[in-house]
Amino acid sequence: MSDLTAAVTIAAPPAAVWALVTDVERMAEWSPQVRRSFVAGRPVRLGTRFLNINRDGWKHWPTSAKVVRFSPHEDFAFRITENRTVWSFRLEPSADGGTVLTQARETPDGIAPISTALVNAVLGGQRHFTDCLRTGMAQTLQRIKAAAES
Known part of the structure; x- marks a missing residue:
């Protein structure tokens, strides 16, 4: 239940897809969990920090990332501070x-215990939340594909 991956083939060159996935402020267009993203500084590059407002139904919560x-x-990745x-x-x-295009949730340092506890208490438990993440990843990739191919 820790590392997750999903992939899609997109009829667009890597440069066009790269422009979409690194435009962090557009993440809410792709991800069903992200409501809004705020980026500290432009252009996005190694070390850039940003804030996401996430949602699951009526529940909303912030996360910060770097x-x-x-x-x-080739490769774009960000670490969520709150859950590692x-x-x-x-x-x-x-x-x-x-x-x-392959999207992954990696857990090189495990998942923070406080995050696990909150998922269990508020977001339906690990199995439910992981299923939601898998569904969300598939939706995210399909939305990026549609944008890149339009």
């Missing part, structure tokens, strides 16, 4: 000139 990997057209997870987008050229 960009921890930034390899143009790392969310990433990896881009690989596909054989047909498009892009294979």
Whole structure:
């Protein structure tokens, strides 16, 4: 239940997909959990910090993040301060000139105990929350695909 991945092939070159996934203020357009993002400084690069307002039904909560990997057209990742997870987008050229985009939730340092406790108490438990994250990742990738291919 810790590391999660999902992937999609997009009929657009990595540069076009990169422009979308690194535009953090647009994250609410892609992710069903993110309501709004606020970025400290532009352009987004390694070390950039931002704040997300997230939601699950009527429940809203903030998270803060820092960009921890930034390899143009290849790898973009940010660490969520509150739960220690790392969310990433990896881009690989596909054989047909498009892009294979993989989104992952990585847990290199585990998940913070306070986050686990809050998920269990307020967000329906780990299994339910993980299922919601998996569904959300699939929606996120489909929305990015639609934007990149339009």
